[in-house]
Amino acid sequence: MAASTSTPPGPPEPVGRNSKGRDAATSYKWDRLSRPVQVLVGVGVATGVVVIYNGASGLIGHVFNVVLLFLFASVVALILNPVVDLLQRLPGFRSHRGPAVLALYLVIFSAIGxxxxxxxxxLVDQAKHIPQLVSQLQHGLADRGIDVNLGAVLPSSSSLPGNAVSVVAGVATTVADIILVVVISIYLLIDGRGLVAxxxxxxxxxxxxxxxxxLATGSTMAAYVRGQSLMSLIIGAYTALTLTLIGVHYAIVIGVAAFLLEFVPIxxxxxxxxxxVVVALLQGPLVAGLAAIAGLVGHALEAYVVGPRIAGHVTKLHPLVAMAALLIGADVGGILGALFAVPLAAIANIFLGAFYRSRRGEVAITTADDGTVDAESLPRLGDEIEAVEDAGVEGRPVPHFRDAADGAE
Structure with a gap:
């Protein structure tokens, strides 16, 4: 008789290890809850999700704004850095960059002031006469058979306080952002070389x-400043000339103001x-209308024809890309975003181009014994090389790029 073999029973399964039993118990407990309690729990969970999402979105938005301010300050520092280098050659500024930076900002703010x-x-003095001018304009239109209620078109006095509050809040936010950009750019100009290292x-x-x-970025920023200065000069001259031909008083002063205001986009x-237009209103509706038409024509030419072409030429960007960058910058960062959109797009274009060539193995920039910079694996690096070679600043070595063929010789 063969001995029977039997497997000894294993240890009993611990209580709580049965997932099916646990799920059933959980479902039983949830079903035991009354419908109002289930609704309250669902509403609470949904509210928590919404609160967490809003908090995360707000945090991301604040971080994004801070990053934008640092980017804007970096662009300002890149633009002003050559001027600081020039000031450091003057007696009294050679020992440290701080006095040169402060002197430069003092000149800038004095000019703005x-x-x-x-x-x-x-402008304030002319604004006091606006109600009288509106009345005269309405009577003049009525005499010509045009019945227009300008009081209904213009904002009423009851809405002015609310509009004033929103305008003041927007101006205060913009001023605070500008102050932060100035402070950060001052630190970058004084001690930016350590960060660069x-x-x-x-x-x-x-x-x-x-x-x-x-170096290519600095060259692009210098070219952008030259292009923007040329654009401002064109708009200022156009404004002064057209207003003089129309017969508007203070045409030269308004042209100078247009030259300076052109640096602020949009x-x-x-x-x-x-x-x-406000100054021209003092001379009658016809002169004001002609001034408005001249301003609209100049603005259209600047925004859609001359401006994108100049910005695209000096930054090596296509005019459509420059226009798209300007629109995106204005939508994302407001006035500051529009002001720095094209320079940031130019910087991104340089770095993306360098990264693309590096990934393809086309860029191998090394330093020779004499301190020059070689591009050994490229027959020609393109417009970026010419931009860097042409951007010589005294007191700093200008890189020289040698072709592979020249190096072989």
Whole structure:
């Protein structure tokens, strides 16, 4: 008789290990809850999700705004850095960059203050006559058989306080952002070289790629400032000439104001045109209408024809790309976003181009014994090389890029 073999029974399964039983118990407990309690729990969970989402969105928005401010400040520092280098050659500024930076900002803010002191009082004085001018305009239109109720078109006095509060809040926010950008840019101008050295260490294998990108970026920013100055000069001359031909008083002063306001995108041209129309209203509706037409034509030419072409030429961007960058910057960052949109797009274009060539193995920038920078694997690096070679600043070595064929010889 064969001995029977039997498997000894295993240890009993611990209580709570049965997932089916646990799910059934949970479902039983949830079903035991009354319907109002289930609704309250669902509403509470949904509310928590919404609160967490809104909090995360707000945090991301604040972080994004801070990053934008640092980007704007970096662009300002890149633009003003050559001027600080020039000031450091003067006696009294050679020992440290701080006095040169502060002197530069003192000159900038003094110029802005002078323009404000010149334009704003005249604008306020002219604004006092707006109700009388509106009445005269309405009577003049009525005499010509045009029945227009300008009081219904213009904002009523009851809505002015609310509009004033929103305008003041927007202006205060913009001023605070500008102050932060100025403060950050001052720190970057004074001690930015230490930050640049730290960033350069992120490229230990070939740090001269970073040197090339930095020099090309500085060259692009200098070209952008030259282009924007040319655009402002064109708009200022156009404004002064057209208003003089129309017969508007203070045409030269308004032209100077238009030149300075043109550096502020979108709103600058609008303010210059509004100033011209308000001054022209004192001379009658016909002169004001002609001034408005001249301003609209100038604004259209600046926004859609001349401006994108100049910005695209000096920054190596297609005019459509420059226009798209301007629109996106205005939508994302408001006035500051519009002001720095094209320079940031140009910087991104340089770095993306360098990264693309590096991934294809076309860029190998090294340093020769004499301190020059070579592009050994490229027959020609393109317009970026010419931009960097042409952007020589005294007191700083200008890189020289040698072709592979030249190096072989």
């Amino acid at each position: 002078g323009v404000v002191a010149l334009v704003i009082p005249n 730290t960033m350069r260490n992120l490229f230990p294998e070939n740090p001269h790629r970073f040197d090339f990108a930095l 709103i600058g041209a609008i303010l210059a045109m509004a100033l011209a």
